[in-house]
Amino acid sequence: MTGASASQKDYKTVIPGDVFALWVDRLGEQYTLTGPVGGGVTARFEDISRFAQMDLDYQSTMLPPGKRYLFEPAEEILSYDISGESNIPGNNRETGGKQQKISVNLPGLPAGRRALIGVHPCDVNAILYLDKVFLRGPYIDPFYTARRENTFIIALNCKSVTDLCFCHLLGAGPYLKARAGYDMLLTDMGRGKGFLVELVSEKARELFDIFSSGRPPEEKDLSAMREAEASLLKGFKKNLDMAGLQNALLSRPDHHALTETSDSRCLSCSNCVMVCPTCFCHNVREETGLSLSRGGKSRIKKIRRWDACQDISFAKVHGGNFRAKRHARLRQFVFHKLDYEGQLGTKGTVGCGRCIRWCPTGIDLTEIAMAMMK
């Protein structure tokens, strides 16, 4: 760290776009670069080789970058190797106590380094939410922890809002307020004016070696940012008293707005859950190799996969199903997003609007909540 940059008290600098792009390209020597390609609301995060491939004017992606890259859709978490005399438990007396030789193997932890570039504020907040699930006790998840450790997050304040966004109701956007838990924050200062770059983490201060080639932001830059944010805030279409929902939805569990919407329109397709950046549910299954021959070797893998509370078997137990009814499953989704703040100390939604956008029948949790509160 040079003396000049260290004296910049907020680690903020304004950098010309092309200079910043060169730095990102250079970052690609150490990190896999992953950023938004294809624009609008159907952009997607992909591995790229150059800054220029990204569309930083994108509005949304179907899969959220945090969940997609920090919590893999399918992942082997453990395997068993079975060798020796194949013996099924319960036959022990007949075989004179011979046992299968079973070893438990842990896969190596993910090691590749990735830079996630252009993550919108809602999606950064969703990562902070997933942190609460996987990084805080009583147990922490080693796979998520390793990926989180190896991922460099470059956030990007939004430049436009869509009709389905409601991050403003949750303080999750359109400008990022969190000042920890990610590495850098970019604000596009507009045509030809470059980026205002904020170095949030120690790691960013280490890696961003062109800090002093920028200029310190002036008051006119900061006021331009405030104006841009204020004008974005005027563009939101959705309004809902978020704070008033806690325990209020819960007190109307069978409200017709919920039951009628689900019974007439919900397909239980689980799209809403799959595209949700905070939905963390998964299932662990064991997959057996095909060579269970006597004396042969075989491998059984434990695979965890994203799962959804909309699936009819999600809450099934032996002899019953706690959410056999479709509306009970949709209620679980809506309440988990909008009511159960007690679970992790914050609402389960960041207002990205994906569940609304990707629902094939256009079910909108904010409309359900609004009707329930009438």
Next chain:
Amino acid sequence: MIETEGNAKGASVPVKAIIRGVKNEAPGVRTFLIEKSGPPAQPPCLPAARPGQFNMLGYPGVGEAPISFSVLHPEKTTEGRNQKNQKNLFGHTVRAAGRVTGFLSGFVEGDEVFLRGPFGRGWPLEEARGKHLLLLTGGLGLAPLKPVIEMAPTLGASGVTLLHGAREPRDIIFKTELARWKSEGAIEIELTVDNPEDNPDKGQKQQPKIHSGLITELIRPLRIDPSETVAFICGPEIMMRFAARELLIKGMAGSGIYVSVERRMSCGTGHCGHCQIGPWFTCKDGPVFSYTQLKGLPDVIL
């Protein structure tokens, strides 16, 4: 550096254990005495396990099922008394219900089993100090309370009463233990069955005596001082519903009534989300909850 908080090791990695004893309890129900192998520091961190907690018990390729501890005091069981290595011994009582439990039920002495745990919060034993402890159980629900009964003299409770219901006389588990507890006199015991007809021991002198009818009919005549009583209930959710309601009618507060509930579980560690009830995770916030914690939440039968 990413900040984490909690136990990183072992929770998702099963350890091997050996079946040291098998006891038939009732049709389809067996108790397995299990010895943990492997280094002492490796989870499950027994004997740290507390009554009401559970292990994920399984076998490679078959799967896992959450099963409560039914033996935490091996020295108090006939099978465990003569075993060496008592501090690594514990037990589970399993009903062959489906795929995983059906497989587990076939285990014989010497077999290997794989497990993770202990998970969850146990019974709030400290709440029983100075109070009358009422244990209401149905069917296999007696299993997670067996360790509580076995440590009853150490709880400092002013008295302990067990009311246990089963479908038929032959479904009553822990018959030898029930007879012994009765004769030791440390706790009061009443048993009831829904259907008294089908009694294999008919004609023999029952010890203890078995009533007929639902457990609620045993609760109704009880005289309790509501503020001086704490209740632990475990059984089918519908049974817990009616049992808890009887106690509320007697003036007990929901905060003094504890239930142990069953939900679908996949991880046991608070990550997979399957076991959620309202804002709670059954695996880490439960499976023992106060009635107040669960009352009014969707998808709860209480």
